[in-house]
Amino acid sequence: MISEWHIFSGKIYKVGIIRYVDLPADVSRAIGGGPHVAVRGEVEGVPLQTTLVSRGRGCFRMALHNDIRKKLQVDAGAFVEVALERDEESREPALVLALRQSPKAQAEFRRMTTALRRQIVRYLTAVKHASTLERRVGKFVRRLEQMSKKKAKKK
Numbered sequence: 001m002i003s004e005w006h007i008f009s010g011k012i013y014k015v016g017i018i019r020y021v022d023l024p025a026d027v028s029r030a031i032g033g034g035p036h037v038a039v040r041g042e043v044e045g046v047p048l049q050t051t052l053v054s055r056g057r058g059c060f061r062m063a064l065h066n067d068i069r070k071k072l073q074v075d076a077g078a079f080v081e082v083a084l085e086r087d088e089e090s091r092e093p094a095l096v097l098a099l100r101q102s103p104k105a106q107a108e109f110r111r112m113t114t115a116l117r118r119q120i121v122r123y124l125t126a127v128k129h130a131s132t133l134e135r136r137v138g139k140f141v142r143r144l145e146q147m148s149k150k151k152a153k154k155k
Contacts, residue, residue, distance in 0.1 A: 050065065
């Protein structure tokens with residue numbers, strides 16, 4: 001399916017600590033599809049990947065990430081130009097997919113403490129290229145499988 005780009009300007013507003021931009025009604029209808037819609041695009045030329053949330057009556061709003069807002073040096077009240085398209089790619093982390101394919105590695109990963117799992121995920125995902133992520137995840141899953149085999153031999 002070919003995605004269609006939608007370009008619009010919107011005013012940034014603040015709800016609590018989060019900054020949002022409302023999508024125009026016509027763009028909301030065109031993107032449509034449930035209460036949460038995955039999109040990618042640009043805000044003033046800065047790349048963006050986010051999920052739109054419903055604001056009622058078939059319209060959506062988009063949270064403006066702090067790192068983007070700070071790069072652009074904008075805040076509530078400013079107008080920004082946004083270009084969006086629906087993001088059909090899987091957002092499931094590579095580690096989750098790899099662990100599904102190896103039940104032994106998955107069991108070993110689940111035995112770890114939450115803090116250790118979180119630290120491992122941070123290390124694995126702190127990469128610049130997808131190839132590095134794939135290599136790290138593959139190596140990690142192999143190590144988990146080896147740990148599982150060693151534990152099985154001890155029994």
